[in-house]
Amino acid sequence: MDFEKLAELLFPSVDKTPEYYEELYRDRGLPEGARVTRFAPSPTGYLHIGGLFSCLISKLTADVSGGRFYLRIEDTDKKREIEDGVSGIIKGLSDFGIDVTEGVTGFDSEVGDYGPYTQSKRAPIYHCFAKMLVAQGLAYPCFCTAEELEAMRAEQEAEGVTPGYYGKYAKCRELSLEDIEEKIKAGVPYVIRLRSPGCEDGKITFDDMIKGKIEMPENIVDVVLLKTDGIPTYHFAHCVDDHLMRTTHVVRGDEWISSVPTHIQLFKACGFKVPKYAHIAPIMKLDEGGKRKLSKRKDPEAAVEFYSEQGFPKESVLEYLYTLANSNFEDWRRANPDAALSDFPFNLKKMSVSGALFDLVKMNDVSKNVICRKNADWVLERTLAWAKEYNPDFYALLDADREKARAILNIDRENPKPRKDIAKWADVPDYVAYFYDSLYRPDCTVLPEHIDKATAAAVLKKYKDVWNIADDKDTWFARIKDICEPLGFTPNVKEYKANPDAYKGHVGDVSTVIRVAITSRTNTPDLYEIMKILGEAEVNARLENTINALS
Ligand code: GLU
DSSP: OOHHHHHHHHOTTOOOOHHHHHHHTOOOOOOTTOOEEEEOOOOOSOOBHHHHHHHHHHHHHHHTTTOEEEEOBOOOOGGGOOTTHHHHHHHHHHHTTOOOOSEEEETTEEESSSOOOBGGGOHHHHHHHHHHHHHTTSEEEEOOOHHHHHHHHHHHHHHTOOOSSOGGGOGGGGOOHHHHHHHHHTTOOOEEEEOOOOOTTOEEEEEETTTEEEEEEOOOSOOEEEOTTSOBOHHHHHHHHHHHTTOSEEEEEGGGGGGHHHHHHHHHHTTOOOOEEEEEOOOEEEETTEEEEOOTTTOGGGBHHHHHHHTOOHHHHHHHHHHHHOTTHHHHHHHOTTOOGGGSOOOGGGSOSSOOEEOHHHHHHHHHHHHHTSOHHHHHHHHHHHHHHHOHHHHHHHHHTHHHHHHHHHTTOSSSSOOOOOSSGGGHHHHTGGGSTTTOOOOGGGSOTTSOHHHHHHHHHHHHHHOOTTOOHHHHHHHHHHHHGGGTEESOHHHHHHOGGGOSEEHHHHHHHHHHHHHSOSSOSOHHHHHHHHOHHHHHHHHHHHHHHHO
């Protein structure tokens, strides 16, 4: 058959050659070893934490090598597309600190020399390369209808053979040029298929950067390259794009491993260098004793919106994703508590082969460690931004007196052992509740059990008489110690432990009674600072109210 003629017949309007595109999208000229990677989501509008994770891994792979990372939108599967998909993905990435410096930057905007970076805008490029394959006899049109393909599938099922369009089942492989011309003239719809060179018991092996050496059966199926509407399949688009965008490492979810034989075959058929592959295992979750994939249906924490709604700062989410990425990250962090994440020597080879385990409790701990190291302005600014969107009443409360809010958030901060009370901004309303009348719920039932009500009331009466808002911290504490003995407590904890029956309690118990009277909690940040912020009148009122409630 005259393949050149067939190519002209199928693609009369393709006016560019592969050489043209090779010249247009030259080698990036990066230094030896620099990796070019991409994140290539379909714009479904839902950024899964797994997608964010893949994207991060892909970006880090490029960054640590001094390479290049770009964002490509794979919108060839129109059915899956939703309107705000692209903006949703870009917002999701930027909300979590992943800046895109090449590729799609917004709906209808992009930067970079290797675009367009949206597949639906690349039809002429795909058609050019499909034409090249047809001209070389490596691709052909297939006119089979959905019914014919269904019948083929049924036949294969009955025969118990591998399903797919191949070998004797690939009926259109053998059409003559005349047959094809006739069908095209009659307007019969067709797809373009690869003429797979694979053989039934052929094997391919490749070295996955994460999973190691993998051997799989060769692809024998004449996969579709262009659908009837001329839109490419993912397989073909990925191959053309990753080649022309000069991707060196394809980093993606491991659900694509089964497609690798097809992809390698396609790269080779096109005469392209096969990229290196790194397949990331999905993020897992412990459930009923077993491990399962984090699921967008069952787990709210699977959607990145969850982290925005809860108010996890992007620094915490990233920090946590690093712990999932490389198990040596936490040791590195302990050794370099103040280092920037970008200094971490990320290594693809240290990724989990079976899937890192997601743990929300751990995520909270990581986040507490991130937040406790920040100053009050940082915390306040982000709390306000979160509250403005997710808790307007709380926003109004803080905004009405930002100095007070800042002072509250500043307690026990910027010292060598900062408290770790806040994991996410949604924790802040409760954390600061006793500072605001509208949030405060007095409750003296949390008093330690071994201190009876009458004793507690006696402590508070005495304290109310002696405390002074003008005291410095030492004097403030000295006054609490001073009231111990007259009330039957000891200011000396050791003394109490040596002789517990001789006392009602020790200075810690006295402090607790005062703390509960003022905050209704047994554990708070520095009570001295709390009292300063609440002010003389409010502290006295709370002491008085508690005394009354206890009597
Ligand atoms: N568009 C594909 C997806 O969303 C990307 C796969 C790849 O990264 O090659 O899963």
